[in-house]
Amino acid sequence: MRTSLVVANWKMHGRKSEVTQLLSAIKIGIKAGVAAAEKVVICPPSIFLGQVEQELAGSKIAIGAQNAHPQIKGAFTGEVAFAMLKEFSCSYVIIGHSERRELFAESDKFVTEKFLAAQEQNLIPILCVGETQTQRESGLSKAVVLEQLQAVISEAGIESFSNAVIAYEPIWAIGTGLTATPEQAQEVHATLRSFLAELNREIADNITMLYGGSVKANNAKALFDQVDIDGALVGGASLDAEEFLTICAAA
Ligand code: PEP
Numbered sequence: 608m609r610t611s612l613v614v615a616n617w618k619m620h621g622r623k624s625e626v627t628q629l630l631s632a633i634k635i636g637i638k639a640g641v642a643a644a645e646k647v648v649i650c651p652p653s654i655f656l657g658q659v660e661q662e663l664a665g666s667k668i669a670i671g672a673q674n675a676h677p678q679i680k681g682a683f684t685g686e687v688a689f690a691m692l693k694e695f696s697c698s699y700v701i702i703g704h705s706e707r708r709e710l711f712a713e714s715d716k717f718v719t720e721k722f723l724a725a726q727e728q729n730l731i732p733i734l735c736v737g738e739t740q741t742q743r744e745s746g747l748s749k750a751v752v753l754e755q756l757q758a759v760i761s762e763a764g765i766e767s768f769s770n771a772v773i774a775y776e777p778i779w780a781i782g783t784g785l786t787a788t789p790e791q792a793q794e795v796h797a798t799l800r801s802f803l804a805e806l807n808r809e810i811a812d813n814i815t816m817l818y819g820g821s822v823k824a825n826n827a828k829a830l831f832d833q834v835d836i837d838g839a840l841v842g843g844a845s846l847d848a849e850e851f852l853t854i855c856a857a858a
Pocket of ligand 1: 616618781782783784819820821822840841842843
């Protein structure tokens with residue numbers, strides 16, 4: 608079922624004390640019924656997952672991770688397995704974020720391995736797709752996101768999307784302060800949904816699709832008003848409780 612979902616991607620930010628402060632402000636807001644979003648997910652740096660699990664105990668806020676390695680275990684120094692995320696009550700995991708694709712050279716193939724490994728552990732993958740500024744200027748936005756999506760579908764199968772979330776994240780809008788206009792975002796979301804519908808209408812109708820890219824308190828509502836946008840993946844603005852809660856309220 609399509610769910611209004613707001614996901615906080617804290618990236619590599621925070622210290623123990625800041626995690627406590629931020630979570631406590633978010634918890635108060637959510638408890639007070641500020642959020643219209645059906646589901647709110649916090650994705651902290653992995654090292655804070657234990658702390659976040661403890662501090663969110665008893666709250667309805669869900670926990671997600673930003674990344675993991677597709678192998679179950681082994682000699683992968685510095686990596687974390689999806690099965691480990693489960694032990695810290697994670698239910699979501701971001702897969703294929705453009706920062707992973709660009710800075711850590713993650714290929715579509717590797718992204719797909721992670722997507723499958725996440726689902727094997729009953730984690731819901733939030734699959735990120737998005738184009739660069741140059742690709743957009745060359746009119747390639749739709750082709751790029753469809754290629755990224757198709758790469759996962761080819762290996763994982765369309766049925767696997769009955770338990771996944773897609774996040775359209777134009778790279779030129781991430782952390783730049785530039786946001787896709789609601790119309791630009793809607794156009795790509797609609798393209799993704801109709802592509803899925805050609806393969807399986809039920810999945811297309813039910814999948815939750817997020818927009819990500821400089822979502823802020825002042826632009827969230829207009830984005831959420833679009834028919835194919837179900838929520839947001841929020842980076843920078845998720846580090847400010849008031850800003851984040853306003854986005855959750857708009858969902
Ligand atoms: C992100 O990291 O997924 C993101 C959308 O970041 P920001 O909101 O800061 O653009």
